[in-house]
Amino acid sequence: MYLFVDTETTGLPPSHPSHLAQWPRLVQLGWILSEETGEVIMQDTAIVRPEGYYIPDRVTRIHGISTQQAYQQGISLNDALQRLTQALRFSHYLIGHNIDYDYHVLLAEFHRKHIDTLFSNYPRFCTMKSPQVMEFVRIMRGTNHRQYPKLSDLYRLLFDERVQHAHDALADAKTCADCFFQLKKIGVI
Template sequence: MPQLARKNETTSIIFAIIVMSRVLFFDTETTGLPKMRTVSALSKPDNWPDLVSISWSVYDDKELVEKQTYIIKPTDWVIPDESIKFHGITEQMANKTGSDLTVVMTMFKKSLEGCNLVIAHNMEFDRNVVFNAFKWRMNLDPTTFWSYGAELCTMQKAKAELKKPGKGFHPSDPYKFIGLDELYTDTFQKPPPPAAHTADRDVDVLQQIWWSRWS
């Protein structure tokens, strides 16, 4: 990214934090991991995983005004056993209780409107997952309504702040990424809530961390 573009993006995020009144937190559970993580979801179909579950909460001046959680009914994809071990949502469960992807993502798109800031823990992953859904499952271009300058990744922010030695995504990176539960413990000095790896639980943990640590 050119230096000027990077500076403008940083300025946009700082400005959004300063003036923010409406914030959206979101998290996803998926069918797995991308085949090639460095390839954008907009560039190639069948590379990024499909949605199994999505949860989001919207806060207006720190007051919760919307909370949504959905399991997605699979249509042209399956939920592998490997991912079921992670989030516990079986294909039978998703077919029985899941909602239509287009309906859910249309609601998510509407919830994005008017938000000054969009927050996720591991934004690159979650953004690409929802972009994959919009682009290749719904034939929508998410760049027409998604503001890159208004997004913030708490995993990247915590990594830069805590500077804990460890392995990052790049071999030369001396600091590790901080997991959501680890960040919760560091923030509140107590164990995180149970029921890990569900989108709604992780959104709730994420918003608690944000308001306590950075707002």
């Protein structure tokens, strides 16, 4: 089974973070567990209640989640990570758009909470950095150079539609899953 994961966070890490503590904090987590056929088995999303940090206004303008909203609507980080851990038990792969970013954000949060997990053992696939996907995007754009596509650009190339609800963790996980299964269907991956 595939686990599609997306996070919304307090920002970006430094250029070359040398320690997990330098990674930004989790604000929202969204995930979809699906069969290899694309059938959704379960999905979940949660806003995380801040514990000793705030969400900068510049980041709130991107994903729409303020510190106050996160305090009011959020669940504890422990609860969010436990819910993800339940889905991980069924998954064989972690998939995301820029999965390395989401992976390190989540790994840092597991580390901060001293939660033992097999999270780091899961193979990952990235719909942004995959050479096959980058080549597909290059050909579709008619350019001579490869570049990492935005999730919204990849979706538009595959479906000729605009993404709805970008920068919502569950919506982005769904968009990523849609792209992944379409890329499989047309033989790119």
